[in-house]
Amino acid sequence: MMLIPGLAMLIIFSYIPMAGIMMAFQKYIPNRGLFGSPFIGWSNFKLLLEYPDIGRIFFNTIFIAFMKIVAGLVVPITMAILLNEIAREWVKRTFQTLVYLPHFLSWVLLSGILIDVLSPSSGIVNQVLGLFGAKPIFFLGDNAWFPYVMVISDVWKEFGFGTIVYLAALTGINPSLYEAAEIDGAGRFKQTLFVTLPGMMPIIVLMMTLNIGNVLNAGFDQIFNLYSPQVYESADIIDTFVYRMGIQQAQFGFATAVGLLKSVVSFIFMSMSYILAYRVANYRIF
Amino acid sequence: MTHNKSWGRRVFLVGNYCFLGFVSLLCLMPIIHILSMSLSSGAAASAGKVILWPVEFTTAAYENVFGKPEYLRAFAVSIQRVVLGTAFSMLLTIITAYPLSKDTQHFRFRTGYAWIFVFTILFNGGLIPMYLTVKSLGLIDSIWALVLPGAVQVFNIILLLNFYRNLPKELEESSRIDGAGHFKTLWKIYAPLSLPALATTGLFTIVGHWNSWFDGMLYMNHPDNYPLQTFLQTVIINMDFRFIKAENAELMLKLSDRTSRAAQIFVAAFPILIIYPFMQRFFIKGIVMGSVKE
Numbered sequence: 001m002m003l004i005p006g007l008a009m010l011i012i013f014s015y016i017p018m019a020g021i022m023m024a025f026q027k028y029i030p031n032r033g034l035f036g037s038p039f040i041g042w043s044n045f046k047l048l049l050e051y052p053d054i055g056r057i058f059f060n061t062i063f064i065a066f067m068k069i070v071a072g073l074v075v076p077i078t079m080a081i082l083l084n085e086i087a088r089e090w091v092k093r094t095f096q097t098l099v100y101l102p103h104f105l106s107w108v109l110l111s112g113i114l115i116d117v118l119s120p121s122s123g124i125v126n127q128v129l130g131l132f133g134a135k136p137i138f139f140l141g142d143n144a145w146f147p148y149v150m151v152i153s154d155v156w157k158e159f160g161f162g163t164i165v166y167l168a169a170l171t172g173i174n175p176s177l178y179e180a181a182e183i184d185g186a187g188r189f190k191q192t193l194f195v196t197l198p199g200m201m202p203i204i205v206l207m208m209t210l211n212i213g214n215v216l217n218a219g220f221d222q223i224f225n226l227y228s229p230q231v232y233e234s235a236d237i238i239d240t241f242v243y244r245m246g247i248q249q250a251q252f253g254f255a256t257a258v259g260l261l262k263s264v265v266s267f268i269f270m271s272m273s274y275i276l277a278y279r280v281a282n283y284r285i286f
Numbered sequence: 287m288t289h290n291k292s293w294g295r296r297v298f299l300v301g302n303y304c305f306l307g308f309v310s311l312l313c314l315m316p317i318i319h320i321l322s323m324s325l326s327s328g329a330a331a332s333a334g335k336v337i338l339w340p341v342e343f344t345t346a347a348y349e350n351v352f353g354k355p356e357y358l359r360a361f362a363v364s365i366q367r368v369v370l371g372t373a374f375s376m377l378l379t380i381i382t383a384y385p386l387s388k389d390t391q392h393f394r395f396r397t398g399y400a401w402i403f404v405f406t407i408l409f410n411g412g413l414i415p416m417y418l419t420v421k422s423l424g425l426i427d428s429i430w431a432l433v434l435p436g437a438v439q440v441f442n443i444i445l446l447l448n449f450y451r452n453l454p455k456e457l458e459e460s461s462r463i464d465g466a467g468h469f470k471t472l473w474k475i476y477a478p479l480s481l482p483a484l485a486t487t488g489l490f491t492i493v494g495h496w497n498s499w500f501d502g503m504l505y506m507n508h509p510d511n512y513p514l515q516t517f518l519q520t521v522i523i524n525m526d527f528r529f530i531k532a533e534n535a536e537l538m539l540k541l542s543d544r545t546s547r548a549a550q551i552f553v554a555a556f557p558i559l560i561i562y563p564f565m566q567r568f569f570i571k572g573i574v575m576g577s578v579k580e
Binding site: 005006007009010012013014015016017018019020021023079082083085086091094095096097098099100101102104105106108109110111112113114115116117124156160164188220221224225226239242243246247252255256259260262263266267270271274 | 299303305306310317319323378381399402403406407409412413414415417418419420435438443496498499500504515518519548551555558559565566
């Protein structure tokens, strides 16, 4: 049947790696492979719990991801509402096209740009701040700033996408509702509050529930390209930690255990979010 | 709404235009900044004079970039993976979505198979087992390591199967009556009719391949095999002038490099800058298709 090629690829590249999860319970020795390495039970997980930085890594992951989710809801919704006030079609379209641009560039390129723009000695951001008499801030090397830089730059990259989604929802609101509200004496602001926002509610709830599943994904691409040993304290997330442990230090068993923990928790969140999305917003995957 | 605008409303509108204008500038500015930087002289760039307009215009940085064999080689690898990866991925998407779009009457185990696919969105083995799988297949340092692991795009398959389902059933029936098999029906009826959906997913696949860098770093041992983004990652990001404090002698040396770095970034962004306005048109349709079900 036609399913065979797709299914085969899926099994090789998705299901076989799942078998590799065994490594989480092994002292993995590359020469002896998956079936020759000795099993050590839960030791890797015990090691994980005793690892001094593990609490901070989980905290960073959830903290950064959570802030991104909140900001990633608020900013695009606001933008969509403001944009909806503009009557001229071409202005809307130009705006959409412009704010959508960063979404298509990779974090490698954007990081290159950000590193340049935020540089403490010569970046434009610090030059502008300097005009107001502020001391240069080392945005990417300062633990107090780093998580916020991550959130702001992520919102900057992705809000265009959200804006388009919400704007599509806005244009679906029945215009007669606005007329009715106007007759009842509601001004623009009240109309927004009582007609626009409730009209957007279904899609907002949908986006919110789907985002729950992402709470352990704080953005590997972004953080990996922007962090440095100086800011590990505030920047290290599960994914970057797994990469450093697993690939750079070749502690395969330990890194797989960390990864497995993340996969399991993610799986629970993802399933929950899809069930919620189905119940609340009647969204189905297929 | 157009008649008798109140004073407050006018102020709001003007403010709104200004604000939205400012926001779009904010999204565009970094690109313009990088472009101006790449077209300025090294001295002007390192003195921090370049903001949104080239200072002491020169194309030296681009001559430098296009004269670098490593850069060109990485560019070629990227193009190769985009072409191979997109073709392969789209083919799989088209033929996998077709059987899954049938209802349970015609394809009894449809739901079971669909769940096998969906499950991979929810759960995965993680980075290390994935790496070892690719390694044990002997794909390290081969272009296929960049193409095959991500070839089955479950989200695209779902999007396309929903599109197939919304096509009128009569079309398929009449083609079957005319004696066409499943393959013929798929290629002659379904595929041409689902062109908008294919364009959306295709363009996203292209951008995805062009932008991905991590698999290149993971699966390629030899820098000659790096795709462009991975190459840039190692050249630009890992160069780590983040650690260099001001008043450092080294700094001046590296900063004169700023224009060259800017040019490399801009060249890598250029293909995307060209195709993304086209994508936007398809994209809105794509979301609507993906999210709204009957």
